[in-house]
Amino acid sequence: MTTSLISTEGLRRTFPSPRGGEIVAVEGLTLDITEGSLTALLGPNGAGKSTTMRMLTTLLPPSAGRAEICGWDIATHPREVRARIGYVGQKHGISPYQRVRDELHCQGRFYGLSRSEARRRTEELIEVLQLGPVAEQTAQHLSGGQQRRADIALGLISRPRLLLLDEPSTGLDPQSRANLWEHIMQARLREEMTVLLTTHYLEEADRFAERVVVVDHGRLIADGTPDQLKSTLAGDLDAPTLDDVFLTLTGRSLRDSNHSTGEN
Numbered sequence: 720m721t722t723s724l725i726s727t728e729g730l731r732r733t734f735p736s737p738r739g740g741e742i743v744a745v746e747g748l749t750l751d752i753t754e755g756s757l758t759a760l761l762g763p764n765g766a767g768k769s770t771t772m773r774m775l776t777t778l779l780p781p782s783a784g785r786a787e788i789c790g791w792d793i794a795t796h797p798r799e800v801r802a803r804i805g806y807v808g809q810k811h812g813i814s815p816y817q818r819v820r821d822e823l824h825c826q827g828r829f830y831g832l833s834r835s836e837a838r839r840r841t842e843e844l845i846e847v848l849q850l851g852p853v854a855e856q857t858a859q860h861l862s863g864g865q866q867r868r869a870d871i872a873l874g875l876i877s878r879p880r881l882l883l884l885d886e887p888s889t890g891l892d893p894q895s896r897a898n899l900w901e902h903i904m905q906a907r908l909r910e911e912m913t914v915l916l917t918t919h920y921l922e923e924a925d926r927f928a929e930r931v932v933v934v935d936h937g938r939l940i941a942d943g944t945p946d947q948l949k950s951t952l953a954g955d956l957d958a959p960t961l962d963d964v965f966l967t968l969t970g971r972s973l974r975d976s977n978h979s980t981g982e983n
């Protein structure tokens with residue numbers, strides 16, 4: 720039997736617009752993510768990806784609709800939701816002035832691990848994410864790729880059933896991105912986790928995600944495996960890459976789309 724780790728129904732979030740009226744960031748999102756899957760949430764800038772992530776992690780209350788994470792309602796049981804998820808936001812989660820090892824241990828204790836459990840888990844993640852050589856350094860002295868790996872270690876410290884990653888590889892050079900992905904995939908297998916992530920790199924979604932959900936102007940506009948999307952939506956294009964699919968769906972190339980305001 721498949722278990723749904725994320726289940727949303729008509730999820731909506733608006734913000735007041737500085738010019739009057741409202742900005743609809745997420746509109747009527749209904750989605751089910753099954754346990755063990757790796758799903759990529761794609762969309763141009765301003766499509767509503769981060770807002771969706773922030774609602775699912777209970778950081779932002781929905782304006783309407785509902786969502787359950789691991790069977791718990793985000794509105795009525797935020798504490799239970801938070802206890803079961805790891806979240807790596809777009810900004811660095813690791814404190815710039817803390818040493819990596821200390822920060823991981825501290826966060827482990829914060830999540831209720833005993834002193835010895837927190838120590839064990841810290842060393843495990845330092846090994847899995849190859850942070851050994853920088854474990855005694857403060858995060859401000861790490862490279863972008865090392866910082867991102869430390870962020871992910873932080874997201875994993877509580878052994879979450881569900882890991883949410885908001886643009887984990889943005890800003891990294893191709894080699895660091897490939898390296899980070901290797902770590903994400905290894906950690907996922909090792910921890911038997913469900914992963915939902917946003918990315919601007921279509922080739923990453925194509926290669927690593929089992930399911931791709933495309934949103935634009937806050938609405939879900941496509942949902943399927945990369946192959947399904949390519950075969951059903953690329954039409955008669957000669958090279959049906961996922962980038963072609965995205966262009967067909969949104970009229971924009973994902974990486975170059977910086978002009979969407981999402982304002983309605």
Ligand SMILES: Nc1ncnc2c1ncn2[C@@H]1O[C@H](COP(=O)(O)OP(=O)(O)OP(=O)(O)O)[C@@H](O)[C@H]1O
Nearest residue numbers: 734742744763764765766767768769770980981982
């Ligand atoms: N706190 C806020 N106040 C006002 N408007 C907001 C706020 N957060 C998001 N928005 C608006 O909601 C819409 C969706 O933004 P969101 O950050 O969710 O998009 P995104 O798909 O994550 O974009 P990106 O790829 O650039 O990160 C945008 O129009 C954005 O300007």
